[in-house]
Amino acid sequence: MRSAAQALLRYSALLSQQASRTSAAAQAVQAAACLSNQRWFATNSHDIFNVHRHEAHNNWDTEFDFTDANYEKVAEVISRYPSNYKASALIPLLDLAQQQNDGWLSLAAMNRVAKVLDMPEIRVYEVATFYTMFNRSKMGRYHVMVCGTTPCMLQGAKGIYKALKEHLGIDYGQTTPDGMFTLGEMECMGACVNAPMIAVADYGGGVEGFSYSYFEDLTPADTVAIVDTLKKGGKPKIGSQHRSKAEPAGAVIGGKWVPSKPTPEQMTLMGEPPGPYCRNLDEVPAAQAPPAPPK
Amino acid sequence: MQGRSVAAAARQLRRASWLQAQRGLSAQPAPADDGMVEVFVNGQATKVARGSNVLQACDAAGVDIPRFCYHQRLSIAGNCRMCLVEVEKSPKPVASCAMPAAPGMVIRTHTPLVKKAREGVMELLLINHPLDCPICDQGGECDLQDQSMVFGSDRSRFTEVKRAVSDKNLGPLVKTVMTRCIHCTRCIRFAKEVAGTDDLGITGRGRDAEVGTYVDKLLTSELSGNVIDLCPVGALTSKPAAFTYRNWELKSTESVDTSDALGANIRVDSRGVEVIRIVPRLNEDVNQEWISDKARFQYDALRYQRLNVPYIKGEQGLQQATWPDAFAAVAKAAGGLKGSEMRAVAGRLADAESLVALKDLMNRLGCGDLRVEGGSSDFDADVRSSYLFNSSVVGLDAADAILLVGCNPRLEAPVLNARLRAANLSGVPVAAVGEAYDLTYPVEQLGEGADTLDKLLKNGSEYLKRFKGASRPMVIVGAGVLQRADRDAVLQKVHKLVEKADVVREGWNGFNVMHDAAARVAALDLGFLPSPRARAAKAAPKLVYLLGADDYSEADVPADAFVVYQGHHGDRGAARADVVLPGTAYTEKVGTYVNMEGRPQSTKTATASLGDARDDWKVVRALSEVLGAPLPYNSLEEVRRRLADVAPHLGRRDAVEPPLWLNGEYFKAFAEKARKASTGGEPLASSMPHFSAFYQTDSISRASKVMAKCIKARQQPVPGVRAASAGM
Ligand code: SF4
Ligand code: FES
Numbered sequence A: 001m002r003s004a005a006q007a008l009l010r011y012s013a014l015l016s017q018q019a020s021r022t023s024a025a026a027q028a029v030q031a032a033a034c035l036s037n038q039r040w041f042a043t044n045s046h047d048i049f050n051v052h053r054h055e056a057h058n059n060w061d062t063e064f065d066f067t068d069a070n071y072e073k074v075a076e077v078i079s080r081y082p083s084n085y086k087a088s089a090l091i092p093l094l095d096l097a098q099q100q101n102d103g104w105l106s107l108a109a110m111n112r113v114a115k116v117l118d119m120p121e122i123r124v125y126e127v128a129t130f131y132t133m134f135n136r137s138k139m140g141r142y143h144v145m146v147c148g149t150t151p152c153m154l155q156g157a158k159g160i161y162k163a164l165k166e167h168l169g170i171d172y173g174q175t176t177p178d179g180m181f182t183l184g185e186m187e188c189m190g191a192c193v194n195a196p197m198i199a200v201a202d203y204g205g206g207v208e209g210f211s212y213s214y215f216e217d218l219t220p221a222d223t224v225a226i227v228d229t230l231k232k233g234g235k236p237k238i239g240s241q242h243r244s245k246a247e248p249a250g251a252v253i254g255g256k257w258v259p260s261k262p263t264p265e266q267m268t269l270m271g272e273p274p275g276p277y278c279r280n281l282d283e284v285p286a287a288q289a290p291p292a293p294p295k
Numbered sequence B: 001m002q003g004r005s006v007a008a009a010a011r012q013l014r015r016a017s018w019l020q021a022q023r024g025l026s027a028q029p030a031p032a033d034d035g036m037v038e039v040f041v042n043g044q045a046t047k048v049a050r051g052s053n054v055l056q057a058c059d060a061a062g063v064d065i066p067r068f069c070y071h072q073r074l075s076i077a078g079n080c081r082m083c084l085v086e087v088e089k090s091p092k093p094v095a096s097c098a099m100p101a102a103p104g105m106v107i108r109t110h111t112p113l114v115k116k117a118r119e120g121v122m123e124l125l126l127i128n129h130p131l132d133c134p135i136c137d138q139g140g141e142c143d144l145q146d147q148s149m150v151f152g153s154d155r156s157r158f159t160e161v162k163r164a165v166s167d168k169n170l171g172p173l174v175k176t177v178m179t180r181c182i183h184c185t186r187c188i189r190f191a192k193e194v195a196g197t198d199d200l201g202i203t204g205r206g207r208d209a210e211v212g213t214y215v216d217k218l219l220t221s222e223l224s225g226n227v228i229d230l231c232p233v234g235a236l237t238s239k240p241a242a243f244t245y246r247n248w249e250l251k252s253t254e255s256v257d258t259s260d261a262l263g264a265n266i267r268v269d270s271r272g273v274e275v276i277r278i279v280p281r282l283n284e285d286v287n288q289e290w291i292s293d294k295a296r297f298q299y300d301a302l303r304y305q306r307l308n309v310p311y312i313k314g315e316q317g318l319q320q321a322t323w324p325d326a327f328a329a330v331a332k333a334a335g336g337l338k339g340s341e342m343r344a345v346a347g348r349l350a351d352a353e354s355l356v357a358l359k360d361l362m363n364r365l366g367c368g369d370l371r372v373e374g375g376s377s378d379f380d381a382d383v384r385s386s387y388l389f390n391s392s393v394v395g396l397d398a399a400d401a402i403l404l405v406g407c408n409p410r411l412e413a414p415v416l417n418a419r420l421r422a423a424n425l426s427g428v429p430v431a432a433v434g435e436a437y438d439l440t441y442p443v444e445q446l447g448e449g450a451d452t453l454d455k456l457l458k459n460g461s462e463y464l465k466r467f468k469g470a471s472r473p474m475v476i477v478g479a480g481v482l483q484r485a486d487r488d489a490v491l492q493k494v495h496k497l498v499e500k501a502d503v504v505r506e507g508w509n510g511f512n513v514m515h516d517a518a519a520r521v522a523a524l525d526l527g528f529l530p531s532p533r534a535r536a537a538k539a540a541p542k543l544v545y546l547l548g549a550d551d552y553s554e555a556d557v558p559a560d561a562f563v564v565y566q567g568h569h570g571d572r573g574a575a576r577a578d579v580v581l582p583g584t585a586y587t588e589k590v591g592t593y594v595n596m597e598g599r600p601q602s603t604k605t606a607t608a609s610l611g612d613a614r615d616d617w618k619v620v621r622a623l624s625e626v627l628g629a630p631l632p633y634n635s636l637e638e639v640r641r642r643l644a645d646v647a648p649h650l651g652r653r654d655a656v657e658p659p660l661w662l663n664g665e666y667f668k669a670f671a672e673k674a675r676k677a678s679t680g681g682e683p684l685a686s687s688m689p690h691f692s693a694f695y696q697t698d699s700i701s702r703a704s705k706v707m708a709k710c711i712k713a714r715q716q717p718v719p720g721v722r723a724a725s726a727g728m
């Protein structure tokens, strides 16, 4: 378990980053409350505060506007919804703004979205603070998120966390000094069958270069290798590190990949399964023949 | 969206009942479908209007349902779960505020299941609520405290640590202790729906959710103080009154607000000689349950700048004096003067009693030069319907097209603006001629100058057609128009429009004047206006009597005149005066004020008058003795009888007497005069174009430190805080 001291450390580090307007006393009170709490925050949002604190790079004077190319995307997103429900486009637009803005939403970015959608700013802040995938403070290029839900935990997520923490020298919510990695925790991302896993968001390339990849069946060594490859500008293998998909070929046990072949008595499916079959996901779908023109 | 439709439904209902009352239908036997549904509350059959919810049905049956988030004037949130009841055939307890009452529903409110459910809710609400009731200003009148007496446990099962939330800075009026917030979202809904300044919200989620503005921001509404009343716990309390009282020490006096012409009903809470706070009193016909920030927070001025002894100007300016000396000084100055050499000017806060007394006294002295400040001295008040809010304030709920002429209701009468906003939200179009102001709802701007009215009058004007097509169109003329030099010409155009668009029709008078001062209507009702001879007179008066007049025009008070100032605050008038006679403020006297719709209401004595100050009509009465023209009344009853003699409707308190509509003929008659006075093209401006005029309107609000702080907060935000939008 993370200790209270760790919590305080993370907290005070973040506080010192903040060029915040709150008096030191108020911060101390908050930090103390956090410490005595002996627990993490209720959500694993990257951000500690659910209110805005001015920082040198994030205040009223910071500017944000969508690029022309992204404005086209904005128009496309808005066109999906009826004109009197423009606010429906809020989440996709915040996502777009976040990708354009190096992975986080500045106050200016949220205000811009409010303006584009013609809605009160506070309604945008409400949504941006509610969803943990919106970051409201500066991010590293890669957001490395460790899954912390039961299946991954059972399969060794803690070891993954420890390896990353030691290798990168940062804890959850922190960013490496070179601005490459931010470490975070996530709840189940639906890849439990290949637990443990991490997700890595790449905010380095703006909207075009954005990617959000899963790395599964991880051992601590795999994880470190992935991070190192990313650091060198390489492209680590996406998906399971040890099998092609989720076929019964082994599992991570005790921080090691243990291949296995199921014995016949472990198998229930002995022959060719009767159809209908799934389509082959790897196959590029043949272009659909245009419907014959009516005569 | 849902909130809006609920509000719209409620409006429909209200409108229907209003129409019924207008047509005198209410006494007829109910038709088969009377729009009611029958439900059974604890076995008792109860009828409620269709569209009501279960909670309203229980209220109608006289069964009290505890609640935190539900508020009859806000949309339904259904998030506190305190109002749980049992409904037959429903497997789970039901949140009564969010459940529509269906015909034949069987509702039980006092079963063990209900009790247990509410106890569970209460336990969860108290988990993160601090135990600071002993130092909380809400203590003693807190919904959470009261209801925990019934549903609270005597011990806690919660062994973890309570959360803490940082306090928000919402400006100089509302103090926040956000750890106490129970997330009922009433304040958020109020800001969004009633005030129209959508700045509050819930940020974060789960245990970390907090109510606030996210960024440091002031509540830029003129109605912001109402969130203090709405907040069911002590999260939002009054900043100026923080830690100064416990509510059970206070003596409550039901009174009337005089800070604007709406005459909002208020309760003045006092302790000893001090007014501790002012809160609204429910009056559906006037202010519902809201009051403006000025009405609520200007009371601190009752301690500052007070005139509590008479003063006489001597070698070194004003010197304290005794009543006999002050009266003697006035008598000496008035001694050699003819009546025609005197003038009386009434201010914004004068009560009807002192107005009639002063009028009688001046008339007895042979003086006919009576005027109200604000430049409407040549206004013709012969026809009452030409200066009243004829549709009445509730009539606003029935209007279906509204045209504003040169007014800014948001600042001139913020509570009325909330009603206008509600009308607009339910689909009533609002258009305006005159300067554009941010009224918190969309307004169709037709043009700025009076020439716009000409354009509207032209045949084929598209707006006129629309306006005429409405079934209850409404024109609202601002006080700023009455103060213009070309008033008659503008008003004539307005009347032409009124006639062309049939604004006055069977059962509906849609011509309205919105005044901006509490004393105005009473002064006009009582004929506190110059006589024709005084109007024609050229000579400057030698003695000017200012009855609380601080906004007099320089022309009204010649430089060499002897000035008597009677009032309660040392302001511009007192500074100019040769003799100062101390009067009483609205919280210290029983006085009649007539609101813009012509409703006479009475203030009550909440605290004793200060020092040697006396009720204004008594001062005039005493002075009349010294001047050798004694007035024939010695008690309040006698003055009020005199009031009723002069203007009979002033005898019928709290009631609105719809005036006869004579404007049409009348305005035709002085068409000649109006034609001569040409209208310029300059914009029709409100008498309160800027928020500083709202916060500092009269001698009371100008003396208030809290009001000054409000202006400062809006003008120069603390570094890092964005200024409120520049215009407002
Ligand atoms: S501050 Fe008060 S009114 Fe606002 S949500 Fe919290 S408890 Fe409700
Ligand atoms: S538990 Fe980790 S992906 Fe589901």
Ligand code: FES
Pocket (backbone or CB within 6 Å): B066, B067, B068, B069, B070, B077, B078, B079, B080, B081, B082, B083, B084, B095, B096, B097, B098
């Ligand atoms: S009053 Fe019904 S849920 Fe709050």
